[in-house]
Amino acid sequence: MLSAQLIMTVVTAGELNAQTPNPADWSSVVQQADNQDLYFYTWGGDQQTNAYLAWTRQQLEINYNIRMTHVRLSDTADAVSRILAERQAGNLDRGAVDLLWLNGENFASLKNNDLLFGPWAEQLPNFGLVNAEDNPDVRTDFTLPVEGYESPWLRAHLVFYYDTAYIDAPPANITELLAWAQRHPGEFTYPRPPDFLATTFLKQALLELADDTTPLYGPVEDSDFDAITAPLWQFLDALHPLLLRQGRNFPANGSAVRQLMADGEIALALSFNPTDAVNSVLRGELPESIRTYVSNRGTLANVSFVAIPFNASHKAAAMVAANFLLSVPAQLRAQDPDHMGGTAAIDVDVLPPSEQRLFAATRQSHPAAPALMTDNQQLQEPHPSWMDALEQAWMARYGSR
Numbered sequence: 001m002l003s004a005q006l007i008m009t010v011v012t013a014g015e016l017n018a019q020t021p022n023p024a025d026w027s028s029v030v031q032q033a034d035n036q037d038l039y040f041y042t043w044g045g046d047q048q049t050n051a052y053l054a055w056t057r058q059q060l061e062i063n064y065n066i067r068m069t070h071v072r073l074s075d076t077a078d079a080v081s082r083i084l085a086e087r088q089a090g091n092l093d094r095g096a097v098d099l100l101w102l103n104g105e106n107f108a109s110l111k112n113n114d115l116l117f118g119p120w121a122e123q124l125p126n127f128g129l130v131n132a133e134d135n136p137d138v139r140t141d142f143t144l145p146v147e148g149y150e151s152p153w154l155r156a157h158l159v160f161y162y163d164t165a166y167i168d169a170p171p172a173n174i175t176e177l178l179a180w181a182q183r184h185p186g187e188f189t190y191p192r193p194p195d196f197l198a199t200t201f202l203k204q205a206l207l208e209l210a211d212d213t214t215p216l217y218g219p220v221e222d223s224d225f226d227a228i229t230a231p232l233w234q235f236l237d238a239l240h241p242l243l244l245r246q247g248r249n250f251p252a253n254g255s256a257v258r259q260l261m262a263d264g265e266i267a268l269a270l271s272f273n274p275t276d277a278v279n280s281v282l283r284g285e286l287p288e289s290i291r292t293y294v295s296n297r298g299t300l301a302n303v304s305f306v307a308i309p310f311n312a313s314h315k316a317a318a319m320v321a322a323n324f325l326l327s328v329p330a331q332l333r334a335q336d337p338d339h340m341g342g343t344a345a346i347d348v349d350v351l352p353p354s355e356q357r358l359f360a361a362t363r364q365s366h367p368a369a370p371a372l373m374t375d376n377q378q379l380q381e382p383h384p385s386w387m388d389a390l391e392q393a394w395m396a397r398y399g400s401r
Contacts, residue, residue, distance in 0.1 A: 044072020119148025
């Protein structure tokens with residue numbers, strides 16, 4: 001039999017290993033994270049993002065002795081379903097997911113079902129770099145208060161891009177898009193829902209076409225869905241016969257849309273990464289004649305985050321990784337078009353001048369680069385419940401075609 005002293009030693013060690021990390025005591029979090037594994041689940045459909053996360057894995061191992069495994073998802077909802085299944089199975093402290101890239105409906109699903117660890121995010125040492133007081137959008141996610149349950153990582157907004165070899169004047173907004181498509185049939189398409197970019201296009205169109213957008217910022221069940229969305233379906237009914245292949249089939253995602261542009265099958269496309277087109281031009285994947293713009297009626301913009309599930313096995317390593325993703329070197333590499341080519345979540349204006357210059361140097365001078373966004377151009381994301389409702393309504397109306 002084990003002696004009482006040995007039993008106490010084993011129990012104490014077990015309690016220490018399972019100790020919940022306290023971000024207010026950051027040195028202890030870093031100490032706990034030392035020699036931990038980390039399973040970071042993200043959407044895996046972008047080559048540059050995957051390469052960036054390979055670099056992140058190296059940096060976490062070199063600087064913090066954290067062994068990160070990048071788990072690539074085709075749909076973030078798969079990770080949400082896994083976390084829910086683990087709780088239903090009674091797995092309360094040995095979850096497979098340590099850190100998850102998410103926002104919108106996936107955050108809402110996890111938070112509303114008490115499946116997130118926290119609050120912790122605003123206690124990260126690097127959280128101050130986002131300057132939340134002047135950038136309140138880092139504290140809401142599709143209208144829902146974040147309340148410290150996820151940490152900002154990247155920014156993005158919807159853009160359109162077109163080929164000036166074929167188009168002199170692109171449609172300035174959704175209303176003009178229909179008239180433009182009538183003059184240029186087959187030269188535009190968008191992905192098939194429930195792809196994220198597809199749903200973003202639906203939301204952008206609805207925000208521009210709806211008589212009153214106020215209901216979009218509350219739960220969908222509190223509104224008259226059919227009445228509010230009627231202009232959207234009227235628009236799509238008219239647009240679809242004018243799309244590539246008469247709207248009989250749709251590309252799978254933004255990468256497929258970009259490939260259609262590269263192959264010369266369409267002349268107008270869209271992306272939720274504002275530097276997607278110019279980065280593709282610089283890599284030789286799209287022609288030099290590409291240009292990027294946003295709707296003159298405003299464009300959807302949001303912040304994406306990382307969150308820690310309630311039962312994550314390696315919470316300390318997840319916190320250290322989230323803090324690293326907010327660091328100046330990580331945010332700079334994320335924005336650098338030679339690497340990830342995204343948009344930093346931190347507020348560059350709060351950095352020392354020498355670091356501000358580093359970020360300024362990442363802005364592409366190529367004519368395909370997007371103009372800098374201004375606050376009055378941004379349209380806030382609707383309540384997350386509208387995503388699923390729009391996707392289901394689209395599928396019911398067009399999914400069998």
